[in-house]
Every structure is written in C-alpha cells, then in structure tokens.
Amino acid sequence: MKDTILIVGLGVIGAGFAQGLSSVGYPVYGVDLDKKTIEYALEHKIIVKGGQDIEEFLPIANIIILCVYPQAILNILQSHQFSPNQIVTDVSGVKSNLVETINNLNISCQYVSIHPMAGREKKGILYADKTRFYDANFLIIPTNKTTNLAIETLTKIAKDLKFGRITTMSSWHHDEMIAKTSQLPHALAVALVLSDDDNDTVNYIGDSYRDLTRIAMINHDLWQELFMENKNNLLKNIEKFEKKLDNIKDCLKQGDVEGLKALFKASTTKREMMNKEKVTK
C-alpha cells in the first residue's frame, strides 16, 4: 500500500506535488488556509480530502510535505505533535538557518529538507502543473533528524514525480549553490527591468529580453525572505558577477575585439555544457 501524504500549502509547488502524486496513486490530503483552493483541489481530484486544519489530517499521514513560506515552517513544527514514524519535509528555497534550527528542535519525526528546482513566476493552485517537474533537478538536504528511510522515501517521491537528477547535499552547500543559480539570476532580472526608464520598450523587445526578465515577476513576500536569509552568499555572488561584467566593459572601452571574442567563446562553451540534453542522469 502506498504511503499516505499530507501536503500543507497548496500553492504552485504544493498543488503541483499533490497533482503528480495523486496521479500515480498516492492518497494525498491537502491543507490550505484558503477555502477556495481546497474546493478547487477537490474538484480537480488533486487531493482526496482537504481542509483548513492540519490536526484533522496529521494523525493519518505517513509523509508530511510543508509547502509554505520559510518562516511558517517552524511555526508548524513547533505547534503540532509528530510521531517517530512520520517523515516530514519542506520545500523552502533556503536551508542553512532552517536546518540549524531544526537540528536544535525537540521534535520526534524523521525530518529531511528538499528543494525541487522547478519554481514558477506565478503563484497559486491555478498554475500548478506536474509536468514542470519532469527532468528537473531535485535536491535532498539532510538534518540531524534524517534517517535512511527518510532519504529513500523522498528519493522515491522524486522519481514518482519524474524529477531528473537527484542530489543529496549539505545545507550550506545548497545555499551557496542557490545564491548563484537562483537568487543571483533573480537579482539581475529585477535590476535589468528596473534600469529601463522608457515606457515603450515593449515595442522593441525580442524573446531574449522576455526570457531574461520573466523572473523579474517575483513573489515579493517569498523572495525577500529568500534573499535576506541568504544575503551573504548572494552578495558574494553579485560581486563575482560584477567582476565579469567589468571585463566586458573594459573590452568595450579599449576596443579590445579579441578580448571580447574570448569572453563570448568561453561563455558559449560553459553554457553549452548546461543544456538539458548534455546532462547525464
């Protein structure tokens, strides 16, 4: 028999998980503060049962996935009772502070943190889409309450959701990586959009500008938490980026054609290695 899953927070990630896990036969329960979200989830068979109260479903769940904002995770962990055979996880985008706090918490569940690398610029259940997870990277971040069973269980869930590469890593390594691969790109996209003070730019843009700035549409409540929680790593990466941008500026100022070509060649080679078809699982 499949594990019973409780998903707390049916936003774009939580409801996407619910949709994907329901479709492969898990009994999935859902909790969300928003009644309409629960109604929608029931109507579209994303969950089998749901409501506003965690306590109603907690006793019957083997696996609890917390898909709420970082600061809400700790509130939930501290205000409910978990049992040693329950596996609890969260999908927070920053991990160091969270894992350190959980390491010091007196809770009896098996806790392992995860990061599904498949966010969207849209929020809410209406944008949930299980296909967004297909082939995406899935990161597993252990705490001192993580068992082998917890890692095996989340690995199975990742595979059931059709994620691609599954990697286990420490919370500090995660946060260094995420500063570079997620928060820095978001910072650049925001700065790029804001640096434009014309109103008719839309008439002159191509797909490259749209692609580059899509993530400038950003959930401000969530992302200020992610940025602030990880600000040292982010600042370090912004500075590394600025040095490379300075290299480009220097080539332009000095008319250094060969230098500019060399930068372009290097970026092409490095980026080509990151194409999905080049990535072996």
Place this chain on the structure above:
Amino acid sequence: MKDTILIVGLGVIGAGFAQGLSSVGYPVYGVDLDKKTIEYALEHKIIVKGGQDIEEFLPIANIIILCVYPQAILNILQSHQFSPNQIVTDVSGVKSNLVETINNLNISCQYVSIHPMAGREKKGILYADKTRFYDANFLIIPTNKTTNLAIETLTKIAKDLKFGRITTMSSWHHDEMIAKTSQLPHALAVALVLSDDDNDTVNYIGDSYRDLTRIAMINHDLWQELFMENKNNLLKNIEKFEKKLDNIKDCLKQGDVEGLKALFKASTTKREMMNKEKVTK
C-alpha cells in the same frame, strides 16, 4: 504577380525569411558562400534557385535582402550595381553607422534598413524556422534613400512573414533601444555564466537559470561587431543597470526588507506590462 526576392546570406535569419516568403508564394532566390547551404535550401524548397554569385540573380530581383554580417553589407553595396526600381534592405542588428554610411553612398536603389527581432542563439540554415517570426517585433529604419514604396513593400513582407508589431524609427533611436533590450541582456548572460567557477553547477540549476543564460551561447564574430559598433549606448545602459543592482545590494546589506519588497513589486509591475498577451498590435 509577386515581387521576386533575392536573399543574400542563408543563415538562420536569411533562410528563415526565404522559408517564410516561399511558403506564401514569392519566388525567392538565394545566394550563399557555402555550397551545402544552397543545396539544402534547394532540397527543402526554401528557394527556387541559388548559387554563390550575386551577379547571377541581381538583375532579376525586385527586392534584395542582405542577411550578412554588418561589415559585409557595405562591401556588397559598393561592389555591385543596383537600379532605381530595386528595393534593398539588410537585417543588421546595429544601424547608426550603417545608415550614415549608406546616406553618403552613391547608389541608386531604394534602400531601407530593417531589424526582425527574432534572433536565435544557433546559427545556420539548419536552425531556420519561419515560425520564430510569428508575432515578433519588426523594426523599419529609413535612410535618405528610402521611398514610401520601400516602406510599404517591407511592411507587406513583414506581414506576410506574420510578424507582430511593425515600428518605423530612426537609426539612433534603434541603437539606443537595442543596446538596452538586446545587447545589455547578452552582456549580463555572458557575465553571469562566466562568474561561475564551479564545474558541477549543472546539477543544481532550474529553468530560470537556463532561460537567463541561453543567450550566453553567442556567435562571437557577429556579436563582437554588434557590441563594438554600439559600445557607447551599451556602456551607458550597463551603468544604468549597475545602479539598480546597487539598490538591491544596499537593501541586502542594510536588511531593508521593505525596500527590497518595493523593488520586487516595481519590477513585477513593469515586466507584466511586457507579456506578449498584454501587447496590443
């Protein structure tokens, strides 16, 4: 009867034009230095006839579209004879110097420059795809050799290729815009990819990183020309960008949550206005 079109340079843009214009019934001839490209174009009915020599097709064409690198355009214009009833255009990504030079050239054709805003990170005829032009922006840049007929003709061609918004603008306005919407994003993507000195980053990236860095795969010969030709505008826009990035850094350093949220809200609002579905034609 439809105008006869000669396309010089069957790269990703030239062959895309040829494909699209052939499919709506124009007789399209093609010239390319690469014999295999011509063979491919004939085999796939992208052109009706083609070869290596411009002179072979020039006398029979009403419309000549130069899809070659910026510096090659002037060579072609100076080494061939055009007639007053021929309409000649190019798809170069920078315009100020080109238009100024053409204004001073002693050529008798009707010359108007265009910029189809639908580039690709891939080059060559194998990546030509007429559907890339659908709904894309199309810019028309007049010279002192541009007639009303030339503008009407290129407008019709843009519509036949199913481009979206068609805008006529001066060469200097074009180059200011393009520095901001195309060259700046390319510079940022290149700097972002180069600022990463790890080799296993690919294991931790999501779609946002891939979207943002796709254009770091860049044709170095073409783009060094585009950057260098427009370097003053580009440097100005890099500096505007850096100021906004500094704002983000300041919020992080000072722990200014409300300031950061305000930046995110502003970028979201500005970027949402640029969604394709929001753009009225």
